[in-house]
Amino acid sequence: xIYLDYNATTPLYPEVRRAMAPFLEEAMGxxxxxxxxxxxxxxxxxEARAExxxxxxxxxxxxxxxxxxxxxxxxxxxxxVGALRGKGNRLVVSSIEHSAVYRTAQALAEEGxxxxxxxxxxxxxxxxxxxxxxxxxxxxxxxVMQANNEVGTIQxxxxxxxxxxxxxxxxxxxxxxxxxxxxxxVRKAQIDLVSVSxxxxxxxxxxxxxxxxQGAPLKPLLHxxxxxxxxxxxxxxxxxxxxxxxxxxxTFKEMESGIxxxxxxxxxxxxxGLRACVPETLVNxxxxxxxxxxxxxxxxxxxxxxxxxxxxxxxxxVSTGSACSSGSAEPxxxxxxxxxxxxxxxxxxxxxxxxGTTDEEIDEALVIIPPVxxxxxxxxxxxxx
Numbered sequence: 423x424i425y426l427d428y429n430a431t432t433p434l435y436p437e438v439r440r441a442m443a444p445f446l447e448e449a450m451g452x453x454x455x456x457x458x459x460x461x462x463x464x465x466x467x468x469e470a471r472a473e474x475x476x477x478x479x480x481x482x483x484x485x486x487x488x489x490x491x492x493x494x495x496x497x498x499x500x501x502x503v504g505a506l507r508g509k510g511n512r513l514v515v516s517s518i519e520h521s522a523v524y525r526t527a528q529a530l531a532e533e534g535x536x537x538x539x540x541x542x543x544x545x546x547x548x549x550x551x552x553x554x555x556x557x558x559x560x561x562x563x564x565x566v567m568q569a570n571n572e573v574g575t576i577q578x579x580x581x582x583x584x585x586x587x588x589x590x591x592x593x594x595x596x597x598x599x600x601x602x603x604x605x606x607x608v609r610k611a612q613i614d615l616v617s618v619s620x621x622x623x624x625x626x627x628x629x630x631x632x633x634x635x636q637g638a639p640l641k642p643l644l645h646x647x648x649x650x651x652x653x654x655x656x657x658x659x660x661x662x663x664x665x666x667x668x669x670x671x672x673t674f675k676e677m678e679s680g681i682x683x684x685x686x687x688x689x690x691x692x693x694x695g696l697r698a699c700v701p702e703t704l705v706n707x708x709x710x711x712x713x714x715x716x717x718x719x720x721x722x723x724x725x726x727x728x729x730x731x732x733x734x735x736x737x738x739x740v741s742t743g744s745a746c747s748s749g750s751a752e753p754x755x756x757x758x759x760x761x762x763x764x765x766x767x768x769x770x771x772x773x774x775x776x777x778g779t780t781d782e783e784i785d786e787a788l789v790i791i792p793p794v795x796x797x798x799x800x801x802x803x804x805x806x807x
Contacts, residue, residue, distance in 0.1 A: 432776050490629065689716070738790060
């Protein structure tokens with residue numbers, strides 16, 4: 423199989439697997455226990471926490487381990503609203519957020535919170551003027567993702583955070599898809615909360631984290647023991663946390679070594695090859711301000727689900743958008759927000775490449791995809807005709 427779905431999840435780095443192994447076997451202590459095994463586990467957790475905080479640019483910040491990016495996003499939005507409810511009742515988010523933010527905002531709206539969804543342009547770039555108008559008195563939190571998971575567009579979060587700060591409002595960014603791919607210095611950008619996840623960067627599934635600037639208010643979602651600074655009850659998943667720490671270490675070394683330019687070169691070759699061999703293709707998202715491994719294209723005349731299954735049968739793994747929304751009959755709210763007509767939305771496929779993608783795989787994909795698209799288009803014309 424040619425795996426071109428790194429935005430959905432990534433394979434484990436070998437270094438991550440090796441780092442986790444001892445904590446699945448002999449170093450199996452509960453980090454809350456006071457004996458030697460517990461202290462060993464607790465020390466490993468704190469080492470991972472320090473690694474991630476350093477990568478975020480705030481070694482003195484707080485980091486709360488969660489079950490993944492979805493919980494981190496929920497904790498950020500619901501936690502801030504819960505902690506500050508008496509000071510306001512308004513939440514501002516971009517219209518292209520991942521469902522973990524988008525649907526959490528909708529759920530809060532059903533509970534009486536006033537929610538404003540800020541529009542984007544046809545490239546998926548946030549309208550900063552609209553954001554500034556949306557942040558009115560009573561706003562508790564602004565949430566804008568650093569990079570979109572479907573089209574890869576990188577958002578101007580520094581400018582967005584500055585708008586929030588000037589109005590005395592907390593700022594959160596969902597960096598699940600961008601962490602380790604796009605530079606992020608939370609102190610320089612003056613960001614209060616950041617959500618990250620391990621399985622997008624060569625780490626294990628089931629573990630993520632929420633960064634909190636010192637002093638940022640947060641009400642816990644879970645109650646029980648005093649784990650995670652009294653903000654996330656539950657026995658810590660030590661092997662997964664260790665794996666996340668190691669994944670961050672490896673990922674940031676890769677970023678420093680220039681892997682982004684290598685990924686961008688492969689992505690651009692895939693894009694150019696498909697444009698040359700498949701008529702009427704359309705690229706969705708900003709052509710410059712996007713993640714180096716992400717390519718979202720529409721193939722008018724092909725239903726995306728049909729194309730995805732056909733490519734799967736031919737040995738290529740791709741996605742129709744967010745893996746978390748797979749199976750939904752609704753069009754992508756991201757592409758809707760970008761103002762695309764239905765044929766463009768329903769024929770959209772996301773290709774995402776990563777550290778394991780080879781030039782040979784790109785070459786093979788360019789051999790396989792064009793005839794598959796041609797067959798599906800011809801079959802659709804026969805049915806309609």
